[in-house]
Amino acid sequence: MDAIHDLGGKQGFGTVAIEPAEPVFHEPWERSVFVAVLGVLRGGIGNNSQFRHAMERMDPVHYLSGSYFEKWMTGIATLLAEKGVVTQEELEARAGGPFPLAPNPELKDVPDPAPDGDTARFAPGDAVVVTKDRPSWHTRCPEYVRGRRGEVVAVRGTVAVPHIEVHRNERTPEQTYSVRFEGSELWGSAAEPGTSTTVDLFQSYLEAA
Amino acid sequence: MDAIHDLGGKQGFGTVAIEPAEPVFHEPWERSVFVAVLGVLRGGIGNNSQFRHAMERMDPVHYLSGSYFEKWMTGIATLLAEKGVVTQEELEARAGGPFPLAPNPELKDVPDPAPDGDTARFAPGDAVVVTKDRPSWHTRCPEYVRGRRGEVVAVRGTVAVPHIEVHRNERTPEQTYSVRFEGSELWGSAAEPGTSTTVDLFQSYLEAA
Amino acid sequence: MSEHDGHGHDHAGPAASPPEQRAAALEALLIEKEILTEGFIDTVVTTYESRVGPMNGAKVVAKAWVDPEYRAKLVEDATAAAAELGFKGPQGNMAVVENTDEVHNVVVCTLCSCYPWPVLGLPPAWYKSPSYRARMVREPRALLAEMGCHVPDDVEIRVWDSSADKRYLVLPQPPAGAEGKSEEELAELVTRDSMVGVARL
């Protein structure tokens, strides 16, 4: 999904604000949200990919202006409502006011997992190109590497394919790789010299270069 | 610049709200802003590309949450302040409160115009690929076509190169083209059948395919 | 703003005084500095509130429907053809794209909100919304249907993203029952939305 969460390389966000001696939680409500997320995911009501995808579907202004725990709260409540554990009405009645959730647009044609995904097709040193695909469904392939050429630097083992985990609630293992991209390949003439970014990508995001 | 304004293909924005029988201006202040922009640009204080670039540099939340005329007001005031015509202090004193302007990050290595830009290198029917470059400076090349293959469908004549107009305040003519991209080339498996997008691109954004 | 403001917002955008106060400040300073004059303000307001708008484009379209020679000129050089009817000005380097039985055209500006002012006036809010700008290039068929414009599956959709200097006007197909009507009567049938490509007549 090409949503607002895909921030790599975007400009205009200004300086990174740093808070010295920051506590783990700034407010008691952040602690409650953290515990709620861990409890819900441990309970098997939804999986971590579905939780992530719920946050990605948030209204873009809500996503960008909300803190990390604001996003977590919205994401986990969305997941609970979609799984039928709570209703938005229950949440709002208890909260005494609006409790915004992420919308859930209908998706067509979510593809099957690639065959033989658990068999590694690439090895360190291999040149690969990332698919140019821009899926409307959940993906962990960031826009800034799509269509770009890199080198496999490590095989990272099998992980459940994210879009299958989200949209079918099934775990299908697929090989993942660390793929290194030179700065110039990603940013062209704007790249800083002597820099690269290594991104962890699923096998089905990659083609031999 | 890969800023928040580059919205083509982004997801999560929901339905398009339509207001029946919409007036040209909803509030008198919108009329004032419109007149101000036309007056400033006519007066040669800045050019249209600089005005656009000022809006692109706005804080992302301000950009997304602000209406069209909010962006125009911020953009033209930013341009006036950067040209030394007014100061932010003057604006805020008159407004009786904060008057946010767009920040202006330092840019390194803005490239020269391409040589012979006014000589057309492509003709209708030519296959082209858009540069993968992701410039940090002003560009009119949207992210969603970068690195993608299309076909020239029209030669549109010379236009001042946008990044030169913005960053050097000079007008260097360069050929522009309408380039058609099949939906499947842009969005892959998520594309709607029987759709294409034609984008107007400067010659220096294109390579022969 | 820091993350612990207690409202769950670590970045709600910059503080701003009400837009009417900021706009008044801007206008007053520009008048003082003689960048704006009362005469210029009146001309601009009259022009864009009364003289330019979709009624101009409708005249262009109706003439193209009844006059094959004008239609050919319009397709060849829309800027000159519109100027013949008196329609020219800023954002007026124009091109016309023709709808046919096989092709439906629709216009967007993903990077800002470019629009052919001399023939359509200033764009409506929906044309300038992030949602329209984001979605029209990725899912034109779905978005058009949502906007009430059902393009048959066997009709190709061509989206035009006006990212350089050309501004696009869609030449819609005449509606059923257009035969025998005068140019003036036909102009009454042409809507703004049909000339942007988000409606069919």
Added chain:
Amino acid sequence: MSEHDGHGHDHAGPAASPPEQRAAALEALLIEKEILTEGFIDTVVTTYESRVGPMNGAKVVAKAWVDPEYRAKLVEDATAAAAELGFKGPQGNMAVVENTDEVHNVVVCTLCSCYPWPVLGLPPAWYKSPSYRARMVREPRALLAEMGCHVPDDVEIRVWDSSADKRYLVLPQPPAGAEGKSEEELAELVTRDSMVGVARL
């Protein structure tokens, strides 16, 4: 919200009651539905407020500095090597990347905020900010310098975007004056920022 609300905002995000009220509602409903228990709440809070944090990663790093065999194991299988010291749990499929005289490593998660919880605890707000996530991949040298971490021009910067299941820990180089210090003394010198890669010791 429509464009003519008079505040220049046509889309300010959805209305929301204060986060403390929403969080309390969520927690209460989950307790009622027996998804959360008091015991679980206490365990999680104690774990993440007291037991996991950068002091864990510091022990891993200090041990790797003094014990070449442990270092080799850590580089080969960071998850197992950290578990040897008792550090494991959610977000704990880990890899270590070694800084050298020629290479500086730094970690980011552009798509969300993945972070190696068992060795670093929960991430600080800056790590989760749109600005860090957006900028670290495009301009690592400039952003690191802004954050006070000046990487010499002849040192290569490798950014790691943790977009799948691995969570990355940077193994910093020991600071000047580390020679002869005990493992415990060395652990005191290791900062969180050096293990994310936004500082050098």
